[in-house]
Amino acid sequence: MVKLRARCLVVGDAAVGKSALCHTFYSDGTLFQKNYSMTTGVELIMKCVNIPESSDSVELYIIDSAGKETLVETCEKMWGQPSLLCLVFDLTSQQSFANCSCWMERMAAHCKGLQIQGVLVGNKSDLSARREVQESVAKEWAQSQGLEYHETSAKEMENCDAPFRRLAQAFHSLYQQRRDTIQNLGPA
Amino acid sequence: MFDSVGPHVVMAASSDENHPPENITDGNTKTFWISTGMFPQEFVLRFAEPTQISGVTVDSYNVKHLKIDKNTTQQASQFEPVAEKEFECTEGQLQSNYISLNGSSATQLRFIIASGYDHFVSVHRVSVKY
Ligand SMILES: Nc1nc2c(ncn2[C@@H]2O[C@H](COP(=O)(O)OP(=O)(O)OP(=O)(O)O)[C@@H](O)[C@H]2O)c(=O)[nH]1
Ligand SMILES: [Mg+2]
Numbered sequence: 001m002v003k004l005r006a007r008c009l010v011v012g013d014a015a016v017g018k019s020a021l022c023h024t025f026y027s028d029g030t031l032f033q034k035n036y037s038m039t040t041g042v043e044l045i046m047k048c049v050n051i052p053e054s055s056d057s058v059e060l061y062i063i064d065s066a067g068k069e070t071l072v073e074t075c076e077k078m079w080g081q082p083s084l085l086c087l088v089f090d091l092t093s094q095q096s097f098a099n100c101s102c103w104m105e106r107m108a109a110h111c112k113g114l115q116i117q118g119v120l121v122g123n124k125s126d127l128s129a130r131r132e133v134q135e136s137v138a139k140e141w142a143q144s145q146g147l148e149y150h151e152t153s154a155k156e157m158e159n160c161d162a163p164f165r166r167l168a169q170a171f172h173s174l175y176q177q178r179r180d181t182i183q184n185l186g187p188a
Numbered sequence: 189m190f191d192s193v194g195p196h197v198v199m200a201a202s203s204d205e206n207h208p209p210e211n212i213t214d215g216n217t218k219t220f221w222i223s224t225g226m227f228p229q230e231f232v233l234r235f236a237e238p239t240q241i242s243g244v245t246v247d248s249y250n251v252k253h254l255k256i257d258k259n260t261t262q263q264a265s266q267f268e269p270v271a272e273k274e275f276e277c278t279e280g281q282l283q284s285n286y287i288s289l290n291g292s293s294a295t296q297l298r299f300i301i302a303s304g305y306d307h308f309v310s311v312h313r314v315s316v317k318y
Contacts, residue, residue: 002204005225061226083225083307114307171225171307178308179204179222182249186281 002056006171007063009079011103012088013096014067017123020154021088022064025164029157039066042078049168058168079110084167085118092130104145117170118147119163126153212311217247217282220312229301233314238295240318243288247313251275251283253302258294267298277305282312
């Protein structure tokens with residue numbers, strides 16, 4: 001039995017639905033807040049994810065960070081060193097998608113040279129009539145950044161677990177790889 | 189002068205039951221304790237009584253920055269810093285670093301791994317030089 005711990009940073013523009021996504025995941029799809037309540041700092045959410053077909057688990061320390069430009073600098077001080085990244089944009093806002101590369105740059109400065117596995121999440125898939133970002137375009141950009149792409153609707157509680165579960169699994173696979181490497185190391 | 193049997197590990201933050209912290213003090217570099225995510229990581233070595241220590245050798249993998257605190261009373265909360273060191277990255281083989289503690293007297297040594305060259309780091313052996 002292995003218990004892993006990962007610091008999962010959730011970033012993206014203001015009002016794209018980061019907090020909604022986190023709360024939906026945390027509450028197993030019982031909690032959606034319709035009225036926008038802006039995050040002004042960082043909110044820590046902890047949830048344990050069991051890895052299928054094993055007795056292992058990953059405790060996710062989810063850092064839900066404010067998207068509003070003027071708050072970002074202060075929030076960054078509380079990011080610490082992330083293990084995983086969840087980058088969120090709003091499918092009905094081309095601008096929020098375009099800003100994703102900024103968020104990648106900001107994040108990179110906190111990684112201290114470590115490679116971070118991550119997902120790109122296009123949220124608000126329920127608002128299909130207002131969609132501004134096509135799935136193929138988002139997918140392609142995600143691939144170019146080494147991110148796995150997911151579409152979710154926090155409002156309809158659709159697919160909100162998937163990005164977090166995939167992140168936990170990716171972290172678990174990485175752990176197994178590294179442990180194998182260490183097992184086969186030569187002496188100093 | 190090297191003795192890896194003396195102290196034992198009393199606690200460590202991580203948990204993979206196949207790689208318990210006892211592997212740090214079993215004197216064998218084949219067995220190891222591995223961190224299971226996030227920094228910092230720490231473990232504590234306890235001695236049976238206040239002991240003068242010239243230094244420690246740490247065999248590890250992917251550890252970047254290590255700090256050592258000591259404690260001279262039995263109270264767990266009272267630690268003071270004694271040494272710190274930046275390890276070099278040694279891809280494919282173990283790191284082995286000697287850290288001088290200048291004959292400090294201690295009943296417990298706390299090892300804090302502040303950062304690593306990877307998400308997961310391992311400690312294979314800590315040998316104490318008295
Ligand atoms: N239709 C729809 N609305 C959503 C969805 N997810 C979130 N919202 C709404 O979008 C607004 C913003 O959601 P938040 O979760 O607060 O956004 P945020 O990204 O945390 O914003 P900041 O905290 O300012 O960075 C709220 O009014 C939510 O109800 C969704 O999937 N579909
Ligand atoms: Mg928010």
